[in-house]
């Protein structure tokens with residue numbers, strides 16, 4: 021039986037192309053869980069675009085520019101990380117940036133089904149682009165932007181969930197200057 025060819029088989033003698041990845045998401049706002057994945061991605065890929073999805077269907081607390089600003093400040097020490105935004109088809113944006121990898125974080129089993137569907141759909145749309153999943157450190161495996169907003173809105177402490185620069189902006193955006 022013949023095996024199906026792998027989608028990408030660079031010749032062993034070809035010089036290695038810089039490996040560019042895109043980490044897409046809402047980042048509303050960026051959390052320590054996102055930061056964990058960004059650090060892992062930045063150490064593996066030559067360039068990592070952290071791309072805020074401009075999604076008109078999803079109500080966000082922060083504007084796209086505010087989210088990019090926070091990502092920029094939080095990743096200032098990582099020179100190969102580029103904060104960016106995109107709208108429309110992710111796969112088209114990934115191709116436009118010359119990237120071959122979509123980076124996603126998986127927290128718990130609950131993320132799996134959605135991520136699996138998305139990865140297979142993106143593979144159908146762009147065969148040459150691979151989705152790579154990374155797991156965060158255990159202490160972030162329950163963390164989501166939604167939960168952080170909820171806890172902050174109810175007056176709970178969020179200092180171990182988000183980078184320090186996010187805290188005052190989150191409290192101001194929620195209108196609760198605690």
Ligand code: ADP
Pocket residue numbers: 044045046047048051052053054057123124125126127131155156160161162163164165166
């Ligand atoms: P959410 O709003 O659910 O926090 P985003 O849409 O911003 O997430 O997520 C972007 C990507 O980051 C997704 O792949 C998501 O699974 C991943 N992600 C979000 N939070 C975490 C976390 N705590 N640990 C690992 N990955 C995460």
